[in-house]
Amino acid sequence: MxxxxxRQHARTRGFTLxxxxxxxxxxxxxxVAFLRSSSGDDPVNRLWMLDTATGEExxxxxxxxxxxxxxxxxxxxxxxxxxxxxxxxxxxxxxxxGDPGLTKIAFTLDGRVFLADVAGGTVxxxxxxxxxxxxxxxxxxQRVAYVSGSGLRVVDAAADGHDRLVIDEPxxxxxxxxxxxxxxxxxxxxxxxxxxPDSQRLLVARVDxxxxxxxxxxxxxxxxxxxxxxxxxxxxxxxxxxSLAVLGLDGSRVxxxxxxxxxxxxxxxxWAPRSNxxxxxxxxxxxxxxxxxxxxxxxxxxEIARQTDEHWVELVPGTPAWMGERLVTAEDRGSARxxxxxxxxxxxxxxxxxxxxxxxxxxxxxxxSDDPTEVHVWQLDSDGNLERLSADPGVHSAAAGGDTAVxxxxxxxxxxxxxxxxxxxxxxxxxxxxxxxxLSPSPHFSVVGSRELRTAVLYPSDDDGTGGHPLPVLLxxxxxxxxxxxxxxxxxxxxxxxxxxxxxxxxxxxxxGTPARGPAxxxxxxxxxxxxxxxxxxDALDTLAQHHPRLDLGxxxxxxxxxxxxxxxLAVLVRPDRFHAAIAGAPVTDWHLxxxxxxxxxxxxxxxxSEAYTRTSLLELAGDLTRPLxxxxxxxxxxxxxxxxxxxxxxxFEAGRPHQVLPLPGVTHMTPQExxxxxxxxxxxxxxxxxxxxxxxx
Numbered sequence: 001m002x003x004x005x006x007r008q009h010a011r012t013r014g015f016t017l018x019x020x021x022x023x024x025x026x027x028x029x030x031x032v033a034f035l036r037s038s039s040g041d042d043p044v045n046r047l048w049m050l051d052t053a054t055g056e057e058x059x060x061x062x063x064x065x066x067x068x069x070x071x072x073x074x075x076x077x078x079x080x081x082x083x084x085x086x087x088x089x090x091x092x093x094x095x096x097x098g099d100p101g102l103t104k105i106a107f108t109l110d111g112r113v114f115l116a117d118v119a120g121g122t123v124x125x126x127x128x129x130x131x132x133x134x135x136x137x138x139x140x141x142q143r144v145a146y147v148s149g150s151g152l153r154v155v156d157a158a159a160d161g162h163d164r165l166v167i168d169e170p171x172x173x174x175x176x177x178x179x180x181x182x183x184x185x186x187x188x189x190x191x192x193x194x195x196x197p198d199s200q201r202l203l204v205a206r207v208d209x210x211x212x213x214x215x216x217x218x219x220x221x222x223x224x225x226x227x228x229x230x231x232x233x234x235x236x237x238x239x240x241x242x243s244l245a246v247l248g249l250d251g252s253r254v255x256x257x258x259x260x261x262x263x264x265x266x267x268x269x270x271w272a273p274r275s276n277x278x279x280x281x282x283x284x285x286x287x288x289x290x291x292x293x294x295x296x297x298x299x300x301x302x303e304i305a306r307q308t309d310e311h312w313v314e315l316v317p318g319t320p321a322w323m324g325e326r327l328v329t330a331e332d333r334g335s336a337r338x339x340x341x342x343x344x345x346x347x348x349x350x351x352x353x354x355x356x357x358x359x360x361x362x363x364x365x366x367x368x369s370d371d372p373t374e375v376h377v378w379q380l381d382s383d384g385n386l387e388r389l390s391a392d393p394g395v396h397s398a399a400a401g402g403d404t405a406v407x408x409x410x411x412x413x414x415x416x417x418x419x420x421x422x423x424x425x426x427x428x429x430x431x432x433x434x435x436x437x438x439l440s441p442s443p444h445f446s447v448v449g450s451r452e453l454r455t456a457v458l459y460p461s462d463d464d465g466t467g468g469h470p471l472p473v474l475l476x477x478x479x480x481x482x483x484x485x486x487x488x489x490x491x492x493x494x495x496x497x498x499x500x501x502x503x504x505x506x507x508x509x510x511x512x513g514t515p516a517r518g519p520a521x522x523x524x525x526x527x528x529x530x531x532x533x534x535x536x537x538x539d540a541l542d543t544l545a546q547h548h549p550r551l552d553l554g555x556x557x558x559x560x561x562x563x564x565x566x567x568x569x570l571a572v573l574v575r576p577d578r579f580h581a582a583i584a585g586a587p588v589t590d591w592h593l594x595x596x597x598x599x600x601x602x603x604x605x606x607x608x609x610s611e612a613y614t615r616t617s618l619l620e621l622a623g624d625l626t627r628p629l630x631x632x633x634x635x636x637x638x639x640x641x642x643x644x645x646x647x648x649x650x651x652x653f654e655a656g657r658p659h660q661v662l663p664l665p666g667v668t669h670m671t672p673q674e675x676x677x678x679x680x681x682x683x684x685x686x687x688x689x690x691x692x693x694x695x696x697x698x
Contacts, residue, residue, distance in 0.1 A: 005437070005439055005501075007678050008435065009498075009677065009681070010676075010677035010678040012040050012434070014089075016089070016434070017039070017042055017434065018042065018434040019036070020035070021034065021045075022034055022094075024102060024399055025399050026102040026401050026402065027100040027401050027402060028101060028401070029052060029423065030053065030404075031049060032049070032050040032052060032102075033049055034050070035047060035093055035094070035096070039435075040433060040434045040435025043089075043091040044063050044064065044091050045092040046061065047059070047096060049118055050430065052404050052423050055428045057430070058121075060118055061093060061116045063092040063109055066123065066125070073111075074110050075111065078131070078147065078178060081638075084668055085190065086190065087670055097134075097136040104116070104118070104137045104157060108146075112128065112132055113146055115137070115157055124158070126156075126163075127160070127161060128148065128153065128155050129148040129149070133148065134177070136191075136195065137157065138199035142156070142157055145177075145193060147175075147176075150174060150176065151168030151176055152165075152167050152193055152202070152247075153165050166204075166249075167204065167245075167253075173208055173231075175192075176207075178192040178207065180205075180239075180240040181233070182265070182596060182597045183265075185598075185639065186595060186597040188317050189269075192204065194271060195271070196277075200249055201246055201249070201296060203247075203256075203296075204247050205242060205266065207240050207241070207242055211240075212233050212237070213232060213233070213237050213238070214232075215234075216229055217635075217636055217637075217638055217641070219636070219665065219666070221665035230638055232641075233595055235599040235605075235606055239596055241264075242266045244256035244266070244269065244277075246294070254296060254297065254299045255299050256299045256301065257299050263281035263282060264284050265281060265282040266280075267280040267282050267289065268315075272293070273322050273324065273325065277293070277294040278304070280315075282315070284596075285600070286313060286601050287310065288307070288308050289306070289313040291320055305320070311526045312523075314337065314522075316329075316354075316355060317354075318355045321358075321364065322360075323341060328356060329341075330356060330366075334349060335349050335518045336349045336351060336352055339353050341364075351368045352515075353366055354366075354367045354369060354375060354515070357377070362382055362403075363382065365398060366380070369516040372510070372516035372517050373484075373487055373488045374395060375394075375487070376388050376390045376396055377389040389405060389407060390407055390409065393488060394410055394415070394488050397410075404421060404423050406422075406430075407419070407422055411490040417432060417490075439494070441458060441490055441494060442458065442459070443456035443457065443458050443508075446544065448539075449540060453543075455507065455508065455509045455540050457508075457551075458493060458505070459471070459500055459550075460502075470550050470551070472555035472556070472557070472692050473504065473541070473555065473557070474499055474500075474507070474688065475541065475557070475558040476495075476507070477509055477511075477564055478567075479509075479510075479513075479536075479560070479563060480566075480567070481515075481529075482515065483515070484516070485508045502688075502696070503694065503696075505550060507551070509537055512525055513533060527602070527603060527604065527612050529591070529602050529616050530615065531615075538575065555692050557579070557580060557691065558571045558583075560587075562587070562669070565584040565585040565587030566584070566588045568587070569589070569648070570618060572628075572629055576627045580628075582627065582629050584630070584632065585632040586639075586644075587618070587640070587648070589645065590619050592606060593641060593647075618648055619647060619648060622652045622655045622657060623655040627691075628659075628660075628690075629652075629659045629660070630660045630661075630684070631648065631662065633645035633663055634666075634670075635663050636665075636666050637667070637668050637669045638669070646661075
């Protein structure tokens, strides 16, 4: 019997299992580390190492050889939280850290620290405390620092080594060495300690959540279990108090001083080539970012760069970095997000920088877009020469070290995914064991309207869209900041193509606020996350209907998850004349209930801009519902809490408005569980057919 797409998609976790991922390149370019499972339905990742001189791949660590049952790990709470923040759905080795030469690589399994000696071909279990989290070798490879409980510890890099506490503090609200929720969820900082280049000191974050509101995540399906408390900084409330100290292995401690009242967000931290720490701090209103050099002997800080913006300063992944002694940043200047070196713009105005991948004295490797539907890998050398390293059209990512780069090309309709290791003398492919999808998406890309909206339309696989009967329309957007759906890659369209194969014309639009269209485009949603976003979806639909006459505007549904869920519910509440049914998965319904950093960036502080919160709240619109609406929420979601869905449902019920609610016990913001992922698609299809009066295709 042929396996259905929903089952295949769920079993392979969106066709991610078996694909090589999480690349690192040694500083001399001689080694490439990465993770890969054995097949497209194997969730257990192994650590692999590639020798760039020979092209040989070896397994550096295999969980099957280290654990009795690698599929049933007993993860410490901190590791579960890290995986949720990273949207990690794999198992086995899912994260690792190495010394600069990638000769020693540390990772955890089952809350225990393992160290792979690449040269010796061995893997040792280190004598650490239980519940270990985020192990990182010292640059000299002699020790491994890690977090256990609320404290930071260091263990010698040997099976019979000495394990000792570096720092801890009594109390339930203070932790050392871990990133707080806001840093991990919104700022792209997932770690809380950094080794000095000489391996003798560590820069360590101290987090105190005493002032942060405590929210609770219950387990209604298990009434015997206690609700799980969580420090959650909702918009307008108190953030965690984050500070830094330089801790020596000799027991010394130097507290780092900066104006934490003015700059309460610690966005980045690292040790610069000049051997001093450099930190990036941000004001609560996010309109100012300051880069500070830290004197590790005194804790004093010196400002070396500052960025300001009337709306917000974007935190660009991989920045700041160093090109030798020169500071590398990415800044919004004029019509573009540009690469900036020591204050000087070095990229043209038609290139939108997305991230800095790696930098040394010879070059900076970064990703950028000159077309928002594509992402390419670029290199700027020390002479100022700019070169695109990714040759094929599409979406690319990278890792780099020395004169070696790993170029990852996402699959497109025309090409399979590919990973290539590029050295000065050759290209070395890295194979994938991922499953081949049972369907092949065929998006029709267009640029429409006066705002040049990027769109994609998908028809049933056996239909080229040129003839036949009208098709009901399904909008399938995300629509919000920091994410795109209209990309020239295959993976964003797998589920959309399946819905198209059920008899829909699926329409996807990236509107105002989405990345790679320039600073003004992203800031067009400042103060209003609702109306510009919805307006762009409607404008794109109307324009597309002029060129795709089979789009039946009398039968239009919309589905989405997270911000897309918010947008879907907003659509049927505000424009029931245009949208006839909606599926809202994990929707934000009241922005007061979402976190500080994300929400206040776009809407401001609720004490100072309350009208923005009222204007964008779905609760205020509950009495206007006249169309079928399905609300879906994970009851264990610690990002968009179930309270969002339940409060909207309560408001709808009190207004006498029929609707449906699907609560998912034990499910977080992700839905990697096979049965959940498969049945979610099937239930959504059934809801759409019923709501629009459709029949399943024969």
